[in-house]
Each structure stands twice: as structure tokens, then as C-alpha cells.
Amino acid sequence: MAVPAPGHAARPDPGHAERPGPVPARMRPPDVMRVGAAGLRTRPARALLSALGIAIGIAAVIGVVGISSSSGAELDRRLSALGTNLLTVSAGRTLLGEEAEMPLEAEAMVERIGPVESVSAAGYVETAKVYRSEEVPEAQTGGISTYAARTDLLTTVGATVRNGTWLNEATQRHPAVVLGATAARRLGIGGTGPDTQVVVGGVRFTVVGVLDPVPLAAELDSAALVGWPVAESVLGFDGHPTILYTRSAESGLEDVSAVLAATANPRAPNEIDVSRPSDALVAKQVAGQAFTGLLLGVGAVALLVGGVGVANTMVISVLERRAEIGLRRALGATRGQIRTQFLTESLLLSVLGGTGGALIGAGVTAGYALYRGWPTVVPAWAAAGGLAATLVIGALAGLYPAVRASRLSPTEALATP
């Protein structure tokens, strides 16, 4: 009985018992949405621009998180391919700062540690400089170091050959060299063949192979690798290994790490450096994440500025639409319905921007990941968080203008032409 039926003209006479008055009808959600969107439709350019402010903020946040996650996923992929069970043992330095020397039997000793699955070694041949030809001045070494390498070095460090072949039982006794990726570039060597030769320690060596970059043993990238026997017989190598590469069972890695130094050089274990190259990759990633945090902060500031933009648009919208507000009040809108209308408009505006921003952010992530050859990862929490942030921003930005609109007196609002 509260809501007078339209078209029902017969009413009680005035002066009779007080009736509580009609109760406002609830607006249906589709109507709320439609009325909220109407304000945006009438000024599409302005809506688009203020949504763009939010979009840039969300895109920055999603892009930063996405690119960082994609790079993390790439690292995980690489680590699972390379393995995290590689430990390297380097000769290190003596207390006096001189290059330390590992005992000749270090390899054999390390191999006897229980969980160790494989050991390989490289020995630095200090005297053997590498040149493209005999014509190159002696000083231009190009920073390339010559290492004597065991034939199982390749599989132990997880390196791959880009061109040609790796050293084998036969070639390790002959003047044959395999170049690291950087070394090959510095020497200007693209391919391999019988007539591709470089000068190592004054002797011509045939380049039989070129390696891909080795993520877990970056020192090999700028190395010229020759066979252990030929290094001893031709280059004057003393046979002391400089670096040992060991693969161990993942479960025993800690134990191996603890005893490696004492095993490799029992007389001077303090000289030995033991490292886990995969840790270095992870550390690099962690360092990158600090930067990601900074970028995320910049994205958050952009988002905040976008929110201020939406608030500004809404305030102007309320000022411009006083007549509309007055009309709606005359048509029977309650204060609450006016408030809801402007709040809905503000929410729609920022969700529009948020959705667009999430798409842009995901697109940027996908593009960059594709360019770097990474897997594309946009975490669901980032997308959900972005959407939640836009809703909060929309609500906060719209609250003040909406309350202001609802407090306008209908007569005052209608008086503005």
C-alpha cells in the first residue's frame, strides 16, 4: 500500500489519519549500471582520458610484475635444464696473494667423496697466449686464457657446442682447440674447419669447435680449451688443475660442499674457493628484484595519479551536471540513488581503465618475453590485485563527488540552466 499505483487517481482526502508516505522503489542492478554508464557515454573523450590515467598505472604495475615473473620463470627453466648440483673448486690464492696451486691428485681425491657423481677439471696454461695469427703483436692477447680441459668437461658443466665438435680422445693429443663463445668472437672466428687455425703459445692449433655461452661456467666463455695431454707436451703445462667441476647427488650437496676444500688441497684448504654457480644466477635474480620493487613503486605512484584524475573528472562532472541531478531528484531519485549513480560512474571509469591497463601490461609482458625468448608469465595475483586496486581507487575517487551530488538541493540544481 505504500507505493501508490500509477494511474490510480482515487486517493483518501487530506486531513485523514496520517499515512507513512510512499517508500522509494529499489533500482535494479542493470538500471544502476545503465545510469552510471550514461554519464560516460555522453562524454566519451573525457571518460577515455581519465580511464587512461588509471590504465597507465595498472599497465606499469602489471608490466613490471609480469616481466619480473617471466624472467623468474626463465631462470627456473634454465636452472632445471642446467641443474643446481654443480660445485666448482678453484685453486684460489695463497695467504701472500699469489696464485695457489692445487695438488695433482686433487681430481682423484674429490672423485672419492661419496655423493660426487662426476668430476672434471680445467688447468690454466698461463704462458700460452692466443692470437689469430703470428702477425698479431704480442701485447694484443684479447683477454683470452688457455685452459687444458678434460674431455668430460663439456658434460659436467652442461655446455653445448655451437659449431664443430668437442675434444675427444684423439684430438686432445693434437694441436686442436675449442673456443668459448666470447673468445671466438674476439678472434673473429665464425666457423670451424681444418684450415681455421689460431696461434696458441706460439703453435698453430686447429679450431675444431666453438661453444655456446656457458651459464654455469662463465670463465669458459673467454677461454681457448685444448686437450690435457697436448697442453703438457706442447704448451709446457704443469698438470696442476686450476678449477674442478663436480656434480653431486642433490641430497648430499651440502656435505660435499663442506669437505671439498679439505679434500682437494689437504695441506692448504683455506686457499681453495668452493662455489655453487647456480647460486650466482639466483643472486643476480634477487638483485634484479630490488629494482623491480622500485619500478613497482613508480607504477603505484602512476596509479595514484590516475586515481586523482578520476576524482577530478568526477568533481567536474558533478558541477556540470547540476541540472541533471536536479531533474533526477524531481523525477523521484532519492539522495542515495544519486550517490549510487556517481559512485557507479566512478567505479566504471576506473574499472574500464584497470581492464585496459591490465591488457596493456600483459601485452607489454608478452612482447618483451617474446623478444627475450622467455616464457610469458602474468601472475593471477597481480591481475586480481590490479583489479581490486582500481575498485578501491574508483570508490575513493567517486565518494566525495557522489556525496556532494547527493547533497545538492533539487531546487538549486534545477535553477542552473
Added chain:
Amino acid sequence: MISLTDVSKTYPGGVTALAAVSLEIARGELVAIVGPSGSGKSTMLNIIGTLDRPTSGEVRIDGYDVSKLPDRRLAALRATGIGFVFQHFHLAPGVSALDNVADGLLYGGLRRAERRRRAAAALERAGLGHRLGHEPHELSGGERQRVAIARAVAGDPPLLLADEPTGALDSVSGTGVMELLRALNASGTTVVIITHDREIAAALPRRVPMRDGRVVPDPDTGHRTGRDADRGAGPGRRHAGSGAM
């Protein structure tokens, strides 16, 4: 339908827009509130339309004591009980005539399909059945005001308030609009028209002349036109309570 008793309205700053006005308008009347600008007729319309509350005095609209209703119930009363027509139409730009009229029913709790159906019927009644899809800028001034009138009466409110409905129109369009208002009144709606145009007022069955916030005797008839007037003498009276249009 409308009953004002000693209604005063004083604005902050001390301007008295209405001074102890008493007025009775019965169901089915067609009334002109006429006076020069500043006479308080617009304030009167706002108070009758429950858009504003009086400083003192009692206002009863459709049986409800307005001063006793909270704002949201007044809004509901406007949504279903009162139709407004404004001098400057107040149509939404870029929105078809049909949707402009349907929006007038937005706060009455009807579904959209039903709102549009009633809007089409109201536009048909206003003689704009061929203009449903036209936007305000494609319509003449007279047509726009007809759309605004259709919006005001689409929900069949018992009371229609028109503020200078012909003020922005040429005389031909104005005549058409007045004819439409008369027709609505003839079908049972109580119509109150605010105007400063004596000619228009003279053509209506009852006039309430105002000056300086008071209801004054009708200079044309010499009679008091407020509470004591011989009300209900107009043709609209015959149709009072005749039901739906």
C-alpha cells in the same frame, strides 16, 4: 490534492519568498499561478512539488503532510505522484525521445521494457508517435516540450506541475503545448501551471495571482482566488476522480 495553510518561505539572508500563503487546489483542477518575476510563484511550485520545504506552515500533497515525510519518502512521492515540466525542458542530449521519457519512470520501480512501453504510449498521447527515435536536437522546441510533458505524465501521476511551459516557445508551439496540457487535465490529471503570461493565465479556468509572496485578488474577476475562492468551477472539475487516463 494540494492544501497549503499559512505557508511561509524565508531564504537565508532574510528574503521572504512566500508570506503566509493558504491555497486549496482540488483534484482535477487546471490552475494557473500567475505573477511577475519575484512574486514567489517559483517558490510556490517548488514547495508544491516537494522539492523544497516551507519555513513554516503546513503543506499537504495528495493527502501527505510533507513536513512529516523524510527526504526519501518525498522522493518516492515525486517518483509516482508528481510530474514536472520545466521551461527549458531538461531533456538528456543524445538520448532518443523514447528513452528520455522512459527515464522519467526510472525511479518508480518498473522494469525497463515496461518503462519503454509506457513511454511509447505517453509519446503517442502527446502526438509524437512518429518521433520516438529522434534525439532532442532533431526536434523543434514545441516537440521537445511535448517530450518533456510525456515524460512527466508517463507514470500517470495525479498531479502535473508545469513551470513556464511555454516560456521558451513561439506562440504557435506554445498553443500546442497548452492544448496538450488541457487534454491531460480533461482526462483527470490535476494540472498547475506557473506563468507570468497573463494571456495564457486568462485562458485557464482558475487563476491564482501572486505578488510579493502573497496570493492577491484576481484583477480580472475581483475575487479572492486562494482558499476562499469559488474553486472547482473550471471544466476540469467534472473529470475529477474519473480514473486512469
